[in-house]
Structure formats: structure tokens, C-alpha cells
Amino acid sequence: MAGAWPAAVRAAGRWAAIGLASTLLAISAATAQETPVSSAPAGLDQAPAWVSEPSFALPPDTARPTLVLAGLHLHEITDVRLGEQEFTAIVTLTQHWNDPRLRFEPFGGSNKLEFQEETAREVLNNIWSPAIMFYNAIGNNLVPNTLLTVYADGFVNLETQVTVRSSYEARFRSFPFDIQRFDVVLTIFGQRNDSFRLEPMWFTTWHDGAEIVPADYDIVDTTFSAGDIEFLEDTYSPAITFSIDVERRGGYYLWRHFLPLIGVIILMWTVFFITRTSFHDRLKIISIAFLTVITLLLWVNRDLPRVPYLTTIGIFYGLTAMMAVGAILESLMVNHYVQTDRMDRAFWLDRLSRYMFGVAFLFALAIVVFYAAYFR
Incomplete structure (x- = not known):
């Protein structure tokens, strides 16, 4: 009935x-x-x-x-x-x-x-x-x-x-x-x-x-x-x-793209807790995370036409890649301080990066949500 x-x-x-x-x-x-x-x-x-x-x-x-x-x-x-x-x-x-x-x-x-x-x-x-x-x-x-x-x-x-x-x-x-x-x-x-x-x-x-x-x-x-x-x-x-x-x-893309990207960001965040003298270990983790972002990006681009503007998922990929580059630069700076025997600065930079990386992640999520809602 x-x-x-x-x-x-x-x-x-x-x-x-x-x-x-x-x-x-x-x-x-x-x-x-x-x-x-x-x-x-x-x-x-x-x-x-x-x-x-x-x-x-x-x-x-x-x-x-x-x-x-x-x-x-x-x-x-x-x-x-x-x-x-x-x-x-x-x-x-x-x-x-x-x-x-x-x-x-x-x-x-x-x-x-x-x-x-x-x-x-x-x-x-x-x-x-x-x-x-x-x-x-x-x-x-x-x-x-x-x-x-x-x-x-x-x-x-x-x-x-x-x-x-x-x-x-x-x-x-x-x-x-x-x-x-x-x-x-x-x-x-x-x-x-x-x-x-x-x-x-x-x-x-x-x-x-x-x-x-x-x-x-x-x-x-x-x-x-x-x-x-x-x-x-x-x-x-x-x-x-x-x-x-x-x-x-959007459930398919949420589970297949957004959640894996969030996992990649969390993985990159862990490098700031690794011993400052383990530069190569840090670099390996960030490199794996960066290659994962590139692979997922190529995967999603197969479904989309070549449009001359940014998409919501494209912005999230771009911000994730920028965070990976930032983590690499931070590790290079920390390694430089360690090599020049300035451990106090290396400790200070790692401690600051832990907070700044978390803030950058929340800022990236806010941008994605605003962009998706504005152009919906």
C-alpha cells in the first residue's frame, strides 16, 4: 500500500x-x-x-x-x-x-x-x-x-x-x-x-x-x-x-579517496615524532605518502574530463601534496640543525611542526568543505 x-x-x-x-x-x-x-x-x-x-x-x-x-x-x-x-x-x-x-x-x-x-x-x-x-x-x-x-x-x-x-x-x-x-x-x-x-x-x-x-x-x-x-x-x-x-x-569517493588521503596526512604527521637523527627514516615515510597521493590522483583523473578549473577533490589532493612538500622541507631543516650540532633548534622546530601540521590539516578540510558547498 x-x-x-x-x-x-x-x-x-x-x-x-x-x-x-x-x-x-x-x-x-x-x-x-x-x-x-x-x-x-x-x-x-x-x-x-x-x-x-x-x-x-x-x-x-x-x-x-x-x-x-x-x-x-x-x-x-x-x-x-x-x-x-x-x-x-x-x-x-x-x-x-x-x-x-x-x-x-x-x-x-x-x-x-x-x-x-x-x-x-x-x-x-x-x-x-x-x-x-x-x-x-x-x-x-x-x-x-x-x-x-x-x-x-x-x-x-x-x-x-x-x-x-x-x-x-x-x-x-x-x-x-x-x-x-x-x-x-x-x-x-x-x-x-x-x-x-x-x-x-x-x-x-x-x-x-x-x-x-x-x-x-x-x-x-x-x-x-x-x-x-x-x-x-x-x-x-x-x-x-x-x-x-x-x-x-559521494560515498564511493569518500571511502576510496578522501579517507585514504586523511590516512596519508596522519602518516606524514608521525614523522615529527621520529628521532631527529633518523633523517632517512623520515624521508622514506614522506616519500611513500607523496607517491600514494600521486597514484590516487592519477586514478581519479581517469573519471574526470579535463576542465579548466579546480574541483573539490582536486583541491584536497593539491593541499595534501603541499603538506607532503612541507614535511620534506621541515625534515631537511631538522637534519641541517642536527648536522650543525644545534639540537635545541631541531627540537623546537619539530615541536612547532606538530602543532602547525595539525592546524594546516584542519584548514585544508575547511577549504574543501567551503569550496564544495559554495559551488554546489
Whole structure:
């Protein structure tokens, strides 16, 4: 029962959106010129002519824009590529518009005609339909399922399930505690901007309680907005942007990078407690710690694109390396005092370094936390 309640709420919201869309389209249809109703005998073989032959290439009303409502249901984000800044999503695109020329007399106990897959695509070639495209898509999109429904009053509903690969603008300053925004941008291509109005209808993401994003992400928010985009130079087209904000689960990097780095810093801190005459032992420990930092840094760089700015994890690596260099310089100074028989200064420098190294470690943590929170 716990899963049934959100399902019912989401379903109710979706049907409410459909009802609102139908109301808006009805208002749009009422302002259009009256179109004679075509009769259809009781038999699919005698359905309206537009079912089987090209009939309408132009919009329903050339005197005013045709209202096109678009809704998107996100089934799953199957892949996120950090280096290429791309993501792959499975979505169902719903388009809703009114074409009075498609009216027909209900027959066979039904007030609608439904067409699926290839038949639907053939009928779409015979009538006018909004040529909605994914503006930020990369390559060819897989369209496995299509459902076209034409109602007797001329309302048209087109549902298309699409696997789309799109680009996104990554923000890595707070990586690995970053929030990314995946945008699916819809626009209409190849038609005059004054011949249609493109408006959002709904954006749903619920998928039977299953994970709809990769395991290392959580969905934070979903929004949609309408506006214009620059399609060509000085050429703008109406567009709808469906946005999914996802938060990276930073646990993997916390356990695999941050905690090992903290262990490395503690290891370097111990050299200030080693006998001041054991210079080579100190140098061995610091060298091992420094090489460990370099190895982990090369490991994490494999997952990140080459960005021209600092990331949170990059800052922590850099500060850890600087602390290693500081420990080496301190050991060299202590060894110099020992060699010149100034043991009191060597003792004083070691004692001071124990406290200063701890303060530097806390300062480094504060910088990392502030940077991650500021650019999140």
C-alpha cells in the first residue's frame, strides 16, 4: 500500500494535466473556422480518406498559430558519461493538438481511431503533425514504440517512446559532491514560428518505484520551462526544456579517496615524532605518502574530463601534496640543525611542526568543505 499511494497521486496529476490540455485545445478549436464533419461508415476499411492517402500537409489553421502541447515521461537514465558530458535516457514523448479537418462520425462503438508502430507512422505521413525534435540530441535516436490516437472531434494524441542520447553542460567544481542538470530540449523544426505555439503539458519521472537514474545518483528535482532557443544564426524557435537535477552519491569517493588521503596526512604527521637523527627514516615515510597521493590522483583523473578549473577533490589532493612538500622541507631543516650540532633548534622546530601540521590539516578540510558547498 505504501507504493500505491504515490502511484495514485501521480496518475491523478497526469490525468488532470490531460484534462487541462484538452480544455486549452478545445478553446483553440472553438476560435478556428468551422470545418465540415466527414462521415465514416461502420468499418475500418471505409475510414476517413486521410487514414490511407496523403491529405493535409499544412497546419490546420494558417490564419493563427496551432497550439501544440508536449508532455514527457522519463522512464530511465541508462548511462552517464562524464568525460564526453553525455547521458542516455528512455522517455515517452506525448504530443497533443487539434485538427478540425480530421473529424469523423463515431462508428463501431468507439469515438477514436488508434494506430500503432508502422501504421501510425504511415498515417502521420498523410496528415499534418508537429515535427518535434530533440534539440540537444546526439546521433540517431531509437524510436521503438509509437501510438497515434485520433478522436472524433479532431483531437490528436501522439505517444512516442524514444531512447535519446543528449549532451549536457557538466559542472564539476564541487565534484564528487556535485549536482548535475540533465536537459531534454524539445523544439519544432522546419515550420514557421508563427504557425504554431509549443507549450509544456507535464513532466513525470515515476517508474514503478524502481531506480530511474544510475546507482551513483539521486534525483533532486525535476522542472520544465518554455522559451525560445537560437536554432540558426539570428533564427529562434519555440522550445520546451525538461530538466532533471541529480545529486552524485559521494560515498564511493569518500571511502576510496578522501579517507585514504586523511590516512596519508596522519602518516606524514608521525614523522615529527621520529628521532631527529633518523633523517632517512623520515624521508622514506614522506616519500611513500607523496607517491600514494600521486597514484590516487592519477586514478581519479581517469573519471574526470579535463576542465579548466579546480574541483573539490582536486583541491584536497593539491593541499595534501603541499603538506607532503612541507614535511620534506621541515625534515631537511631538522637534519641541517642536527648536522650543525644545534639540537635545541631541531627540537623546537619539530615541536612547532606538530602543532602547525595539525592546524594546516584542519584548514585544508575547511577549504574543501567551503569550496564544495559554495559551488554546489
